Amino acid sequence: MYQLVKDFFNGLWNENPTFKMIIGMCPTLAVTTAAMNGIAMGLATTFVLVFSSLLISLLRNFIPAKVRIPCYIIVIATFVTVVDLFMAGYFPAMYKILGLYIPLIVVNCIIMARAEAFASKVTPMRAIADALGMGLGFTWAITLIGAVRELMGSGTLFGFPVFGENVTRWVIMLLPPGAFITMGVLLGIMNLLTRRGVKNTQCH
Amino acid sequence: MKELLLIIAGSVLVNNFVLSRFLGECPFLGVSKKLETAISMGFATTFVLTMTSVATYFIQFYILEPFGLSRFLQIVSFILVIASLVQLVEMVILKTSPALYKALGIYLPLITTNCAVLGLALLIAIKRYNLIQSIAFGLGAGIGFTLAMALMAGIREEMEFGDVPEALRGVAIVLITAGLLSMAFLGFSGLIPM
Amino acid sequence: MNQYTRMIVVLLIFSVLSGAVLAFSYELANPKIQEQAQKNLEASIKNVLPGITKYEQVEKEGLTFYIGLDDQGNKKGIAFKATGQGFGGPIEMMVGYDPKEGKLTGLQILSMAETPGLGARIQEPTFTDQFKGKSVNDPFEPKKDVQVITGATISPAGVASGIKSALEKVTKIYPVGGDY
Numbered sequence: 001m002y003q004l005v006k007d008f009f010n011g012l013w014n015e016n017p018t019f020k021m022i023i024g025m026c027p028t029l030a031v032t033t034a035a036m037n038g039i040a041m042g043l044a045t046t047f048v049l050v051f052s053s054l055l056i057s058l059l060r061n062f063i064p065a066k067v068r069i070p071c072y073i074i075v076i077a078t079f080v081t082v083v084d085l086f087m088a089g090y091f092p093a094m095y096k097i098l099g100l101y102i103p104l105i106v107v108n109c110i111i112m113a114r115a116e117a118f119a120s121k122v123t124p125m126r127a128i129a130d131a132l133g134m135g136l137g138f139t140w141a142i143t144l145i146g147a148v149r150e151l152m153g154s155g156t157l158f159g160f161p162v163f164g165e166n167v168t169r170w171v172i173m174l175l176p177p178g179a180f181i182t183m184g185v186l187l188g189i190m191n192l193l194t195r196r197g198v199k200n201t202q203c204h
Numbered sequence: 205m206k207e208l209l210l211i212i213a214g215s216v217l218v219n220n221f222v223l224s225r226f227l228g229e230c231p232f233l234g235v236s237k238k239l240e241t242a243i244s245m246g247f248a249t250t251f252v253l254t255m256t257s258v259a260t261y262f263i264q265f266y267i268l269e270p271f272g273l274s275r276f277l278q279i280v281s282f283i284l285v286i287a288s289l290v291q292l293v294e295m296v297i298l299k300t301s302p303a304l305y306k307a308l309g310i311y312l313p314l315i316t317t318n319c320a321v322l323g324l325a326l327l328i329a330i331k332r333y334n335l336i337q338s339i340a341f342g343l344g345a346g347i348g349f350t351l352a353m354a355l356m357a358g359i360r361e362e363m364e365f366g367d368v369p370e371a372l373r374g375v376a377i378v379l380i381t382a383g384l385l386s387m388a389f390l391g392f393s394g395l396i397p398m
Numbered sequence: 399m400n401q402y403t404r405m406i407v408v409l410l411i412f413s414v415l416s417g418a419v420l421a422f423s424y425e426l427a428n429p430k431i432q433e434q435a436q437k438n439l440e441a442s443i444k445n446v447l448p449g450i451t452k453y454e455q456v457e458k459e460g461l462t463f464y465i466g467l468d469d470q471g472n473k474k475g476i477a478f479k480a481t482g483q484g485f486g487g488p489i490e491m492m493v494g495y496d497p498k499e500g501k502l503t504g505l506q507i508l509s510m511a512e513t514p515g516l517g518a519r520i521q522e523p524t525f526t527d528q529f530k531g532k533s534v535n536d537p538f539e540p541k542k543d544v545q546v547i548t549g550a551t552i553s554p555a556g557v558a559s560g561i562k563s564a565l566e567k568v569t570k571i572y573p574v575g576g577d578y
Binding site: 030073078081107172178179185 | 384
């Protein structure tokens with residue numbers, strides 16, 4: 001039990017995919033023009049992460065090592081398509097905003113990295129705990145980025161005006177440069193908070 | 205001809221894959237420490253992007269759409285084709301040019317999970333480009349990616365000697381630099397009516 | 399079973415299962431996706447033709463028109479789709495037109511890829527409402543009879559010219575003051 005709790009909290013903070021491991025940057029930068037987009041993108045990714053981790057962990061003794069990567073790709077791509085279809089059917093407004101970046105969850109390094117480095121080696125329970133932690137860790141991180149950009153760029157938070165109507169909007173925060181700069185500054189603040197140099201991890 | 209040049213210029217400058225579409229961020233942040241490796245990575249990716257544009261064009265418009273499978277088999281088939289294509293390219297380069305393999309080899313497997321490649325495939329399907337336009341788009345995407353990689357690597361090589369605040373060392377300062385680069389690229393927007 | 403047959407069998411099983419799961423999800427989700435598309439279309443038609451309760455779809459000269467009717471069955475106007483060239487790509491919109499008065503009755507942006515915070519503000523009512531009651535004979539020129547958005551001139555110009563070029567065709571089929 002203790003192990004499961006530890007696996008879960010690992011992704012939330014210690015090995016947070018966004019701020020500590022710095023992976024999955026494409027959706028992190030692309031969709032975070034509003035806090036709500038961050039939540040939607042994060043939850044969609046969490047769904048794929050949890051189910052593909054579970055399946056890969058269950059089948060870990062069945063999949064031959066040499067073809068494991070194609071198998072993982074098929075599993076992940078299948079779940080992503082399921083999310084894509086149901087989001088288009090039930091959340092059309094959000095689907096329109098996230099658009100291209102929903103199918104691109106397939107190549108989000110977080111999912112492949114967790115499948116290869118964790119889920120394929122441990123029991124299904126641990127795989128789920130880890131996937132949930134990683135997914136929610138990703139979700140809070142991109143929601144925070146979305147909130148900062150929305151607050152500065154549109155003067156609202158989750159769509160509610162914060163600074164009143166006549167505030168000067170910093171449109172640059174909603175444009176591509178705003179994404180890079182917000183992420184860079186937040187990363188710097190996280191480094192200050194944890195007082196540790198970032199491990200310069202990269203994808204894959 | 206003019207239209208093709210516009211597609212290329214559009215994907216290199218106006219909607220640069222890395223700096224404005226946010227595709228291919230992982231190698232952009234991870235493999236941009238040295239100019240030489242950044243450019244090698246750029247060329248390898250350009251090669252795969254161009255091949256992908258051809259392959260996915262035929263899959264989308266000659267297999268998926270005629271049989272009505274596009275809506276639910278598109279993602280799976282695209283990613284599998286990209287993965288096999290990368291493998292194939294790796295084998296061909298290994299057999300034909302060991303020197304090239306030595307330069308690009310280690311980057312090739314990474315390209316499968318580069319979102320620029322899958323993103324390109326999906327964009328071709330959305331924009332409904334014809335074969336020649338698709339190739340131009342793939343080539344432009346690759347050149348744009350290489351350009352961004354080279355610019356970033358050049359800046360990072362200089363930054364090695366700069367006095368960066370401790371908290372910003374590592375990826376943080378790279379992201380802020382990318383923000384400034386992206387701001388410069390904003391200047392190109394509106395250059396071409398898309 | 400040797401190593402290679404096992405690899406091939408496993409891959410085959412994965413592909414077949416994936417295909418089955420996807421086909422099943424598609425069957426499940428597709429009616430909902432179609433329903434949403436229909437709902438969106440209906441909502442946009444009702445938005446640009448205020449006061450209607452139902453509409454009829456008419457195809458004329460390769461164009462699709464939606465003729466709006468109120469609960470007594472009186473014709474209240476025509477809605478049609480128009481496309482303009484924006485800053486980030488095409489702008490698709492639904493336009494409401496009242497041939498009797500020769501005026502527009504509403505505008506809704508259906509899809510666009512304009513810059514968030516700048517050009518994307520063409521979706522806001524503060525911009526779209528200016529087209530309500532606008533005469534179809536107006537010049538539709540930005541900064542003259544079409545108000546633009548601070549920091550974004552191309553997107554509003556795309557909207558204006560998109561409506562104007564669509565109206566040129568539409569007013570030939572349904573002339574001002576004519577029957578429809």
